[in-house]
Amino acid sequence: MVSLSGRLASVRLPLLTERLALRLPELADVPFLLRWINEPAVFRPLASRHRPYKRPEEVAWVKRSRRAASKGENLNLAITLRDGRTHVGGIGLEVPDWDNGHGWMGYWLAPKYWHQGYASEAASAICRLAFRDLAMHRIDASVFEFNPRSMRVLRKLGFKREGRKRDVLFRGGRWHDEVSFGLLARDFRPVEPR
Numbered sequence: 565m566v567s568l569s570g571r572l573a574s575v576r577l578p579l580l581t582e583r584l585a586l587r588l589p590e591l592a593d594v595p596f597l598l599r600w601i602n603e604p605a606v607f608r609p610l611a612s613r614h615r616p617y618k619r620p621e622e623v624a625w626v627k628r629s630r631r632a633a634s635k636g637e638n639l640n641l642a643i644t645l646r647d648g649r650t651h652v653g654g655i656g657l658e659v660p661d662w663d664n665g666h667g668w669m670g671y672w673l674a675p676k677y678w679h680q681g682y683a684s685e686a687a688s689a690i691c692r693l694a695f696r697d698l699a700m701h702r703i704d705a706s707v708f709e710f711n712p713r714s715m716r717v718l719r720k721l722g723f724k725r726e727g728r729k730r731d732v733l734f735r736g737g738r739w740h741d742e743v744s745f746g747l748l749a750r751d752f753r754p755v756e757p758r
């Protein structure tokens with residue numbers, strides 16, 4: 565049992581939405597993480613690295629995430645259905661700049677759970693937590709140019725496109741740009757499930 569402290573002391577986990585529960589990752593999640601993060605449909609739009617993730621890296625990530633949450637630094641969470649057992653993906657809120665309330669969000673789902681509004685629902689819960697409970701001011705998100713699905717998730721929440729970084733990723737024999745999005749607290753539009 566990890567208790568959150570510092571800036572995250574007020575956060576109560578699991579974070580519940582209408583259909584989802586967001587909780588800290590556990591070592592028992594590692595087989596799920598390895599199976600789905602390395603699935604090409606997830607890996608390609610998510611990771612800029614070229615090698616698949618290996619078990620020691622995932623174990624270290626789980627431990628690091630639990631430690632960062634307990635110290636009140638960042639919140640990397642597993643996304644499950646409300647039953648708490650069916651693991652569907654992950655979402656993270658990293659806060660490099662607490663002084664200015666400035667964070668970064670990323671997310672992914674195993675492909676069999678796509679197209680049901682789950683990413684929008686989880687991301688909306690994280691933004692609500694960030695702006696309402698943690699009094700943050702802005703959240704950034706970065707999306708490779710070939711990922712319109714993720715851009716749609718961000719736009720629904722009120723994120724605005726703020727820029728484009730050229731040639732960030734070399735994949736499939738060519739360079740790809742990364743599109744930068746930002747959401748200010750005042751522009752946030754919570755997404756309700758379908």
Ligand SMILES: CC(C)(COP(=O)(O)OP(=O)(O)OC[C@H]1O[C@@H](n2cnc3c(N)ncnc32)[C@H](O)[C@@H]1OP(=O)(O)O)[C@@H](O)C(=O)NCCC(=O)NCCS
Nearest residue numbers: 606609671672673678679680681682683684712713714716
């Ligand atoms: C991106 C991802 C998280 C979206 O998950 P999801 O649960 O299917 O997303 P949602 O159902 O909440 O919303 C997807 C939206 O994109 C829309 N969409 C789907 N395919 C699209 C496409 N090719 N172009 C534009 N929009 C698209 C959907 O219609 C939906 O919008 P709507 O609710 O207005 O209909 C999921 O596809 C994923 O895990 N991808 C791999 C990892 C990844 O890309 N992570 C994000 C890195 S920035």
